[in-house]
Amino acid sequence: MMIEARGLVRTFKTKRGPVQAVQGVDLDVADGEIVGFLGPNGAGKTTTMRMLATLIQPTAGIATVAGCDLAKDPVGVRRGIGYVPQSGSTLPEAIAGDEVVDHARLYGVPKAKATAEGQRLFEELDLPGLWRRQCKTLSGGQRRRLDIVMGLIHDPKLIFLDEPTTGLDPQARANLWEHIRGLRDRGATIFLTTHYLDEADALCDRILVIDHGKIVAAGTPENLKQQVSGDAVRLSIADTSQAPAVMKIVRELEGAVEVETEDAVVGFRIPRGGSVLPGLLRSIDAQGIELHGVEVHRPTLDDVFLTMTGRSLRDEDATGTEEKKESAA
C-alpha cells in the first residue's frame, strides 16, 4: 500500500469554537493507482491531504505514506512524495525555471539534471518559452501547470495533487490527464482532489467521496454508479393536467422508485430503463396521453453523491444549499 490511514482526525481551534474538519478517515491507496478524492467545498479534502503530506499534524489517527510512518518518520514521507497545493507555491517575483530547479535541489537533485528534467516537463505540460519568465507574468492556467511541474520535478513515487485542473482550459485539462496517466504508467501513484465528476470518472481508477469530514462512498467509478438504483427516466407530457395519470402508470412499473413530478415532467428511476420504455410508452399512448419527449440517463457520479448525501455535488457550495433554497423561495 502506498497510503494506509486509519482514524485520521483533525480539529482546528477557532475563535468560534472547534472545527472538526476531518472526523475519522480510513483510506487505502495501492501502488500505481490514480485515486480521486471528491467532495464539496469544506468537506475536508485539503485537510486530509495536508495531514498525509506531513504539512499539518493529525489530531488523532495513524498512517503510513510512501512506506514511512507519518508520525515517526515525516522526513521519510516527504522524500517519497510530491505535493501540489490547491493555492500554488511559487513566489510572484521569482523566475519560473529557477523556482523549479531550486525546488528539485531541496530534494538533492543535481542542478544540471533538474534543469534538463524541468525543461522537459515544461515541454510536456505545454509551457514552451516560459522558463525564464517571472512567475507573476504567467497566466492563471500557466501558473497552475508550473505548480504541477514543481510537484513532479524530483520524480516522486507518490504525488498529491490538490485540484490540479481548476482554472485550466479544456485542452490543458485533457493534456494534464494524459500526463497523469503517463506518470501512473511509469509506476507512480497519484492521489488527487477534484470537484469535477467527469474528471474523476475519466481519470481515476478509484474514487473516495468525502462529506463533512467522513468518507461516504468508495469504489471504482463503475461500481459506485451501480450502487445507484437504476437509470433516470424523464417523461415530458404535452398537457400538464395529465401528469397524475402518467404518475399512476409509472408507479405500477416493477422496480420504479423516486417517482416525482415537476410541472409537465414525470421523473423516476428504474433498472434497465431502456428496456422498460417501449411497454411504458404503449401504456401511456393507450390512455390517449401525448408526450413531448423522453430521456433516459445512466446513473452519473453526481447521482451517487446525491444518493449518499441527499445533496448534489453540482452545487458549488453544497454546505450552503439549504439556506440558498430558502432565500430563493
Ligand SMILES: Nc1ncnc2c1ncn2[C@@H]1O[C@H](COP(=O)(O)OP(=O)(O)OP(=O)(O)O)[C@@H](O)[C@H]1O
Ligand atoms: N487552518 C484552519 N483553521 C480553521 N478551520 C480550518 C482550517 N483549515 C481548514 N479549516 C476548515 O476545515 C474544513 C475543511 O476544510 P478543507 O480545506 O479541508 O476542505 P476542502 O474539502 O479542501 O474544500 P474545498 O473544496 O473548498 O477546497 C472547512 O470547514 C474549513 O473552513
Ligand SMILES: [Mg+2]
Ligand atoms: Mg481544498
